[in-house]
Amino acid sequence: MTPYRPNDILTDMKITKLGHCCLLVEIRGIRFLTDPGAYTTAQNTVHNIHYVVISHEHTDHLHIESLKTVLANNPNAKVICNASVGAILAKESISFIKVSDSESHECDGVNVSAHGTQHETIYKSYEQVENTGYMFDGKLFYPGDAFHKPNVPVDILAFPVTGPWCTIAQAVDYALEVKPRIAFPVHDGNLVRQNGITVRLPGIELPKAGISFVALELGTETEL
Numbered sequence: 001m002t003p004y005r006p007n008d009i010l011t012d013m014k015i016t017k018l019g020h021c022c023l024l025v026e027i028r029g030i031r032f033l034t035d036p037g038a039y040t041t042a043q044n045t046v047h048n049i050h051y052v053v054i055s056h057e058h059t060d061h062l063h064i065e066s067l068k069t070v071l072a073n074n075p076n077a078k079v080i081c082n083a084s085v086g087a088i089l090a091k092e093s094i095s096f097i098k099v100s101d102s103e104s105h106e107c108d109g110v111n112v113s114a115h116g117t118q119h120e121t122i123y124k125s126y127e128q129v130e131n132t133g134y135m136f137d138g139k140l141f142y143p144g145d146a147f148h149k150p151n152v153p154v155d156i157l158a159f160p161v162t163g164p165w166c167t168i169a170q171a172v173d174y175a176l177e178v179k180p181r182i183a184f185p186v187h188d189g190n191l192v193r194q195n196g197i198t199v200r201l202p203g204i205e206l207p208k209a210g211i212s213f214v215a216l217e218l219g220t221e222t223e224l
Helices: 064-073 083-091 168-178 197-209
Strands: 013-019 022-027 030-034 051-054 078-081 104-107 110-115 133-136 140-142 156-160 182-186
Touching: 013 182, 030 110, 051 064, 078 083, 078 104, 156 168, 168 182, 168 197, 182 197
Parallel strands: 030 051, 051 078, 140 156, 156 182
Antiparallel strands: 013 022, 022 030, 104 110, 110 133, 133 140
């Protein structure tokens, strides 16, 4: 494998946060949609999607009716997911490309690699499912519902900041351990205020370690 060099990574990525963990990621004209779950509806009107990437089966990440709407609006889109999500999609006659931990797939010239196997513990075995984080183009890492640290450098990190399985302290520590160049919060759809502690605390602590913290505005395309 060719060693990672930061200057080799092109700054040709645009990210639009639609809500919670639903991101529209455009890389060299290829458009990815992550986790179209029940916490968001903005994905239901998005067009020109090439790939839908789903980290795990919980309904705030995989909402079958919403996914069907997305695929109806984007009939040529392909779904990338792990084996557990794939089993659910198969029952709905939705085709998919399985990309689980340590596997990768070339998506029209954009590499998508999979990292991790387990959802963070909510409570003992409660809703413990297979969770897969995905790295886009060797640059953007979206971990799903886990604090998984991939064994590769991360340039941009979409890190979860709240939920029944994490605290903001754990979230900030995770970002500090991964140490990306840029980090932005996801998994925050249950928060009433978008400018609360999940924005304030990372905005204070991450820059101290040389990490630029970016709180993406909903519906606003941001070039990183």
